[in-house]
Amino acid sequence: MKLHHLRDLLAIAEKGSINSAAKHLGMAQPALSRSVRELEREIGVPLLERQPTGTMLTPMGILFARRATSAVNELRRARDEVQQLQGSVQGTVVACVSGVAHISLLSEALAPFYEAYPHVKLRIIEGVYPMVEARLKSGAVDFYIGAAPEGGPAPDLQLVKLFDNTRVVLCRVGHRLSKARSLAELVDAKWVTTSITDHAEAEFSSVFAKFGLPAPRLSIQAESALTWITAVASTDMLTMSPVQWLDSSLIKGAISQIKVQELIAAPAIVLIRRHAIPPTPAAEYLCDMMRRPASRYNLKK
Template sequence: MIPRNLRHLRLFLAVADLKSLTLASQKCRVTQPAVSQAIGKMETAAGGTLFERTKQGFFLTSRGEVLAGRVARAFAILDPALSDISQRLCLTMTFAQLQALIAVRETENYTLAARRLGVAQPTVHRAVSQIEREAKSGLFKRTSFGIVATRACQALTQAARLAICELDQADSELAERDGRDIGRIVIGALPLSRSALLPEVLVRFRKLRPNLSISVLDGPYDELLAGLRRGEIDFLLGALRDPAPIGDIRQRRLFDDSLVLLCGRDHPLAKKRGVAPRDLASYPWIVPRTGTPTRLQFDALYDNLEQSAPIGIIESGSILLMREMLNLSDHLGCISRLQAEAELSKGLLVELDFIMDQPNRPIGMTTRHNWIPTAAQQQLLDILQAVEPCRDKL
């Protein structure tokens, strides 16, 4: 791993820009031996030379270009947030201070933050106090619920998370050059993708990258979106939102999906031809939670039928729960057709013979707007696009 020494990383970028140890030392106001020592340590950690030393100056190697690109992106994210608080923080902020700031912001408690970082509580308090002295203002407000970050602190911790993510990406890309896989790919998986898309994609990817760790996180869309924006998740996979909920993300459609109305095998409507709107009104429902694309379409269905929305709805996006409840009761279910594909093909559930007048839903991936994937991440994205045609026919 590249050492998380912000000062050394700035020296590295200065040498890459000025192509001279002397000029870099003058710009950063440190001695030339200090610059040389910092570059040497980084080259050892990077697994190879970062500069070609010539009479004309220092020029980045291909390995150095990989690192310089990621480090430049990290500071392009971090420095504006630091400058908004204090220009001096661009010179004085350390990685340990950033970690302390993030931990306190997330836990809203110095003791919990220290426990997360594995250090003493006074160490965390001192790190935050040093930042506040440079900023000449407080970054946290004490409330009855804990220590709450100011708006400026929230912006800084968000930038710090994304900057750290870029450095992690640099580690992965440098390891890739040496034929190694390090780090992990984190996928935020919405219900449809977990059952109908990811299994095939991950099996294909595992054949190409047997040693790379993969984490698949599930949860409500809002929680996964927050993790994506913090840099904790690489991309989301599932139903796209229209319009996009915020401007710093990018949505890419892969294919379309439709809704299906379901019942158990012994339900009174299971064998009925031409199910009418009035037939639906007398049964309880299991549908995804309020705010999801499927629920919005379900609510629109009842609006189009000019009927009152059913009461006593059970909210769940789990096809497993829905399958069991539909076969144990007279409940009806509404869910993604792709998500129910396995249950329908095996005869575990029955599709109602009801004409759905609802538009298809776009399914795809959501990323941060300026995200640049590593080679391994791009490989996984390519596989996602490769399986698209076999989904379009459904």
């Protein structure tokens, strides 16, 4: 079994057809088909099956691909680590970073990171923990920095709290409710929210329930910061967002705070990565550069 066998199988699984995978890899379709057949002969079971919608992994193929993904990622990381320890500044770092971590941590980390590793390619995913848990476990994502997940991470992942956090209520500039001073005055408004679980309405309702209030109407569940910024800036919807957004140039002049009297807690901002396998020097350096500004928020407790 050779590395290109694993690469070829995973490309087909990702692209959904041999033809698309061949174009992605820059190789001839017959050569790709031959590579998969060689792998199937060695494994002893079919790994792919043709369906009307494309080429899919068989049940055994799914199991094999799961292990193959981890193996390919580890080989990529091993190559990067050896090269970086020898003085090379090549390689790739893949990180999932929440909106808050973007504006409060990543913005200060990029310049020093690229001074130390000018040729390392960064792939930054904006998101929250549930969407990348499987990729963290497989090694496809080096680390996550963002809101702490309910119940903590999977057993083979390590969590480090960077700082506790609070939320503020935001509205468009000139909103009729901008002078409100309590959540009770906002229960009839329409809201847009993000979520750190698959249960956005339950998360949202719990904030109001804590203060003995009924849950307002949740109109939009946003999967990115751009969605809630657009919705709040262009409509009468409100949102609850981490306090760090008040310092963001992305909302200045268009979105302002409704200064309610209630203190609204937010999930802590955490770092999550694999427990047993150390990151590459470049990934470790980016983590360090993002943890430095986090210390300022801890001093504000």
